[in-house]
Amino acid sequence: xxxxxxxxxxxxxxxxxxxxxxxxxxxxxxxxxxxxxxxxxxxxxxxxxxxxxxxxxxxxxxxxxxxxxxxxxxxxxxxxxxxxxxxxxxxxxxxxxxxxxxxxxxxxxxxxxxxxxxxxxxxxxxxxxxxxxxxxxxxxxxxxxxxxxxxxxxxxxxxxxxxxxxxxxxxxxxxxxxxxxxxxxxxxxxxxxxxxxxxxxxxxxxxxxxxxxxxxxxxxxxxxxxxxxxxxxxxxxxxxxxxxxxxxxxxxxxxxxxxxxxxxxxxxxxxxxxxxxxxxxxxxxxxxxxxxxxxxxxxxxxxxxxxxxxxxxxxxxxxxxxxxxxxxxxxxxxxxxxxxxx
Amino acid sequence: xxxxxxxxxxxxxxxxxxxxxxxxxxxxxxxxxxxxxxxxxxxxxxxxxxxxxxxxxxxxxxxxxxxxxxxxxxxxxxxxxxxxxxxxxxxxxxxxxxxxxxxxxxxxxxxxxxxxxxxxxxxxxxxxxxxxxxxxxxxxxxxxxxxxxxxxxxxxxxxxxxxxxxxxxxxxxxxxxxxxxxxxxxxxxxxxxxxxxxxxxxxxxxxxxxxxxxxxxxxxxxxxxxxxxxxxxxxxxxxxxxxxxxxxxxxxxxxxxxxxxxxxxxxxxxxxxxxxxxxxxxxxxxxxxxxxxxxxxxxxxxxxxxxxxxxxxxxxxxxxxxxxxxxxxxxxxxxxxxxxxx
Numbered sequence: 001x002x003x004x005x006x007x008x009x010x011x012x013x014x015x016x017x018x019x020x021x022x023x024x025x026x027x028x029x030x031x032x033x034x035x036x037x038x039x040x041x042x043x044x045x046x047x048x049x050x051x052x053x054x055x056x057x058x059x060x061x062x063x064x065x066x067x068x069x070x071x072x073x074x075x076x077x078x079x080x081x082x083x084x085x086x087x088x089x090x091x092x093x094x095x096x097x098x099x100x101x102x103x104x105x106x107x108x109x110x111x112x113x114x115x116x117x118x119x120x121x122x123x124x125x126x127x128x129x130x131x132x133x134x135x136x137x138x139x140x141x142x143x144x145x146x147x148x149x150x151x152x153x154x155x156x157x158x159x160x161x162x163x164x165x166x167x168x169x170x171x172x173x174x175x176x177x178x179x180x181x182x183x184x185x186x187x188x189x190x191x192x193x194x195x196x197x198x199x200x201x202x203x204x205x206x207x208x209x210x211x212x213x214x215x216x217x218x219x220x221x222x223x224x225x226x227x228x229x230x231x232x233x234x235x236x237x238x239x240x241x242x243x244x245x246x247x248x249x250x251x252x253x254x255x256x257x258x259x260x261x262x263x264x265x266x267x268x269x270x271x272x273x274x275x276x277x278x279x280x281x282x283x284x285x286x287x288x289x290x291x292x293x294x295x296x297x298x299x300x301x302x303x304x305x306x307x308x309x310x311x312x313x314x315x316x317x318x319x320x321x322x323x324x325x326x327x328x329x330x331x332x333x334x335x336x337x338x339x340x341x342x
Numbered sequence: 343x344x345x346x347x348x349x350x351x352x353x354x355x356x357x358x359x360x361x362x363x364x365x366x367x368x369x370x371x372x373x374x375x376x377x378x379x380x381x382x383x384x385x386x387x388x389x390x391x392x393x394x395x396x397x398x399x400x401x402x403x404x405x406x407x408x409x410x411x412x413x414x415x416x417x418x419x420x421x422x423x424x425x426x427x428x429x430x431x432x433x434x435x436x437x438x439x440x441x442x443x444x445x446x447x448x449x450x451x452x453x454x455x456x457x458x459x460x461x462x463x464x465x466x467x468x469x470x471x472x473x474x475x476x477x478x479x480x481x482x483x484x485x486x487x488x489x490x491x492x493x494x495x496x497x498x499x500x501x502x503x504x505x506x507x508x509x510x511x512x513x514x515x516x517x518x519x520x521x522x523x524x525x526x527x528x529x530x531x532x533x534x535x536x537x538x539x540x541x542x543x544x545x546x547x548x549x550x551x552x553x554x555x556x557x558x559x560x561x562x563x564x565x566x567x568x569x570x571x572x573x574x575x576x577x578x579x580x581x582x583x584x585x586x587x588x589x590x591x592x593x594x595x596x597x598x599x600x601x602x603x604x605x606x607x608x609x610x611x612x613x614x615x616x617x618x619x620x621x622x623x624x625x626x627x628x629x630x631x632x633x634x635x636x637x638x639x640x641x642x643x644x645x646x647x648x649x650x651x652x653x654x655x656x657x658x659x660x661x662x663x664x665x666x667x668x669x670x671x672x673x674x675x676x677x678x679x680x681x682x683x684x
Contacts, residue, residue, distance in 0.1 A: 019361025021537050026395060047397070047635060053368060053390035053420070078395070078418060079637070080673055120635030137479065140676035144632040195363050290486040293389060293462030295421070331422055331673035334482035 005034065007228045011198065014190075028052065029088050029187045035223060036089060036183050043096035045121040049077045049084040050187055054195040059292045060304055060324070063285070065311040068321045069304075071289070072192050075296055075329030079141060081251075082213060082327045083113035085188060086181030090174040091117035100124055100170035105152075105159035107209070107250050108138030109328060114174050115145035126166055128152055128159040133250055135333045155245040156210075157255045176212025177258050185213060189220025192323050193230060200230050203316060205237040206325045207302035208274075209252035211263035213327065214238050218266025234323075236272035237316075238263065239306030241279065241299075248279050248336065251299035251328055273315060281305040283336075295330025347376065349570045353540060356532075370394070371430050371529045377565060378431060378525050385438035387463040391419045391426040392529055396537040401634045402646055402666070405627070407653040410663045411646075413631070414534050417638055417671030421483060423593070424555060424669045425455035427530060428523030432516040433459035442466055442512035447494075447501035449551070449592050450480030451670060456516050457487035468508055470494055470501040475592055477675045497587040498552075499598045518554025519600050527555055531562025534665050535572060542572050545658060547579040548667045549644035550616075551594035553605035555669065556580050560608025576665075578614035579658075580605065581648030583621065583641075590621050590678065593641035593670055615657060623647040625678075637672025 014032065017025040024030045024041065028050020054070050061069035074082035091114070094102050101124025102117075104110045111127035111134075118125035127142050131151035142149055150166070152159040160175070167173050174181060192204065204221075206214050214236060224230045241247035245255045257263065267274055277285075279298075285308065286301035303324035310316040330337065356374065359367035366372045366383065370392020396412050403411035416424035433456070436444050443466025444459075446452045453469035453476075460467035469484050473493040484491055492508065494501040502517065509515050516523060534546065546563075548556050556578060566572045583589035587597045599605065609616055619627075621640075627650065628643035645666035652658040672679065 015361045019357045021539065023398075026537075045635075048395035048418075051393055055389070056365075076390075076418075076420060080671070116635040116637065118635075119633055137673050137676040140679035141637060141672060144637050144672050144679050145635055146633055197363065287486075291461055291488055293387075293458040293460070293487055295458065295483060295486050329422070329673065330483060330486050331479050331671065334479040334676075337482035337486050 005227060011229065014194065027088065028191055029085055029184050032187055032190055037093065037180060039092050039096050044092045045095060045117050046088050047078040047084065047116065047120060049088050050191065052076050052191055054192065055294055057292055060288060063288045064304060064307040065318060066307065066316065066320045066322050067318065069324060071294060071324050071326050072188065073294065073326045074188060075300065075326055079113045079116045080329035080332050081109040081113060082185065082188065083109045086176065086184035086216065087113040087117045087174065089184035090178050090180040091121050091123065093180045094172040095121045095123060099172045101126060102174045103163065103167050103171045104173065104175045105156060105163050107156050107253055108134040109251055109332065110175065111147060112138045112141035115142045115147035119145040126150065126171065128162055128166060130155050130159050133253065135250060135335060137332050137334060155255060156253060160258065175258065176210055182212060182216040182219065185216030186220030186223065189217045189224060193224060198230060200232055201234045201323045202320045203237055203322045204234045204325065205239060205303040205307045205322060207252050207299050207327055208238045208240045208263065209254040209299065211257040211259035215259045215262035215266055218270060222269060233270045236267055236270040237306060237310060238267060238272065238274040239302040240276050241282065241302060242276035243279050249282050249298035249302060250333065251297055252302065273310065275306055275309060277302050277305040277309060296326040297328035297330060297332040298336050300326035300328050347569060353571065356536065369430065370533055371427055371526050374529055374532055379435065379522060381434050381438050386434045387437060387459050388430050389420040389426065389458065389462060391430050392533065394418050394533055396534065397636055399634055402630060405630045406646060406649040407660060408649065408658065408662045408664050409660065412665050413636060413668050414530065414665055415636065415668045416530060417642065417668055421455045421458045422671035422674050423451040423455060424527065424530065425451045428518065428526035428558065429455040429459045429516065431526035432520050432522040433463050433465065435522045436514040437463045437465060441514045443468060444516045445505065445509050445513045446515065446517045447498060447505050449498050449595055450476040451593055451674065452517065453489060454480045454483035457484045457489035461487040468513065470504055470508060472497050472501050475595065477592060477677060479674050479676060498596050502600065517600065518552055524554060524558040524561065527558030528562030528565065531559045531566060535566060540572060542574055543576045543665045544662045545579055545664045546576045546667065547581060547645040547649045547664060549594050549641050549669055550580045550582045550605065551596040551641065553599040553601035557601045557604035557608055560612060564611060575612045578609055578612040579648060579652060580609060580614065580616040581644040582618050583624065583644060584618035585621050591624050591640035591644060593639055594644065615652065617648055617651060619644050619647040619651060623651065638668040639670035639672060639674040640678045642668035642670050
């Protein structure tokens with residue numbers, strides 16, 4: 001990266017923007033526009049995404065066995081998942097490029113986010129989803145925002161494989177293979193840092209499906225380091241479902257992650273670690289998160305489940321200062337709550 | 343009100359708090375703590391509520407026939423509805439008073455908010471809900487946060503009538519009859535004003551169920567006027583469902599509004615107006631809102647439906663500058679989307 005900026009001055013600018021009511025800066029993505037691809041402001045499509053709370057979680061810390069734990073709750077974005085951070089950039093770029101519409105394969109969160117931003121932009125949205133494996137809530141969102149839904153037999157991977165059949169020159173693919181998506185999503189790293197007064201946590205733990213999120217957040221921390229906004233990287237921990245495409249944590253039910261290489265690079269650069277958690281461990285962690293008044297969808301809880309496993313294995317120190325990323329809102333999968341409660 | 347403050351200085355203080363990462367000021371309610379009942383900060387239970395976007399809606403403006411329309415989207419609160427604004431104050435007050443728990447009758451949104459804040463506070467939560475008339479998503483939230491749910495035969499009004507049977511000296515009722523609820527909810531008025539640079543809209547249109555929300559928002563505008571933060575009041579328009587307790591907009595399915603007197607006072611003070619909308623008009627308006635990339639639950643759309651009716655009747659001028667309040671997130675009632683789409 002060639003960019004140069006004055007770190008202290010930039011931190012002040014971002015803080016001032018946060019306090020302002022300039023429409024563009026109501027977005028916790030576009031507040032960092034100097035660190036994003038240049039897009040004509042008249043093409044920017046925003047829903048005031050990126051203002052995620054960082055919730056202190058003493059109960060979760062005790063459950064996992066660490067000194068300090070906070071949740072960055074990406075489910076508090078406009079469509080209820082982390083996808084909005086990247087979608088605002090990807091859809092803005094598609095609009096700026098004069099595309100007719102956007103298309104994505106999705107387990108549900110990507111498509112519902114895409115549909116909302118496309119509607120806001122006046123673009124078509126086409127969603128390829130695995131039949132019977134998308135929650136009612138996510139399908140409802142796609143319908144609400146007027147997306148065209150194509151149900152594909154099989155898993156997410158099968159839907160992804162059919163993307164090229166649907167995309168044409170005027171329909172932009174906005175899966176996380178789209179580089180603009182990762183540019184927006186990296187702002188989750190800036191949000192963690194900013195809310196902690198730019199104090200770097202020891203570990204950042206994330207659930208992983210297609211692995212776009214860890215790729216983006218890892219990049220965000222590395223850019224912050226290169227720009228001297230911070231002086232070291234947090235270690236990343238990536239938690240996947242051991243049940244693969246059959247997990248009940250449907251948002252991470254991916255067999256062949258499209259961002260595998262990028263994710264592996266970020267794990268390497270940050271001296272990170274990858275592990276799997278069982279559905280049983282994921283749902284137990286989810287219940288623990290809810291007990292502190294914080295609701296998330298099952299996949300999100302993989303982060304707390306994974307942190308507990310890492311502690312049990314002695315891979316994370318008991319005095320660690322940890323941020324766990326929650327990726328989706330509890331309302332994204334109400335059925336999972338009721339299933340677990342039976 | 344006896345309070346005196348320097349209006350310009352206070353506006354600056356609030357803006358600075360918005361930019362800061364002081365945990366208390368991550369809340370768009372507690373940023374206004376001088377205007378709220380005094381509660382010991384150690385008892386305050388917050389989930390970073392109150393940071394609602396104000397979305398410009400040119401499509402909605404054209405649908406209703408007014409020059410300018412924006413949606414204040416209260417569904418972008420932590421549990422997905424406006425209830426969080428009041429619940430943070432009511433549950434904090436209950437905790438400060440040493441109560442064992444909290445209790446509410448609810449069509450779903452109040453109880454899911456109560457359950458989250460009670461869990462965060464370490465208090466019991468008891469919910470009385472009308473059997474078969476609460477969406478799956480809202481029941482799931484109550485379960486997630488560990489509330490005890492009692493299903494009552496009949497409507498919300500029947501559930502409300504049974505409150506006294508459940509409440510005891512150590513269980514605080516947190517329905518909107520609780521004065522702390524309205525104190526928090528009035529901050530929605532401050533949010534509208536702040537995001538518009540303290541420029542007063544001509545009209546603020548709200549859906550009404552139990553009428554706590556209009557009572558609170560009306561009070562918020564009046565207090566802002568008394569404190570010289572603004573120099574006139576917006577006119578309020580209250581939109582109820584003509585189908586009463588049978589409306590498919592379940593969040594406003596209330597027959598006997600508990601805050602009727604307060605609401606009537608606010609309508610009178612603001613030279614406001616009350617009207618009803620049919621379910622057909624409400625669902626048509628909801629579809630129009632979704633087309634602009636904004637998702638809400640059916641009850642929320644009563645505001646746009648009502649605004650359109652007021653324009654048709656010539657009660658609102660075509661050059662009006664209007665804010666319509668959306669009260670709940672689309673994920674609160676996914677079934678309504680799919681029902682409407684069939």
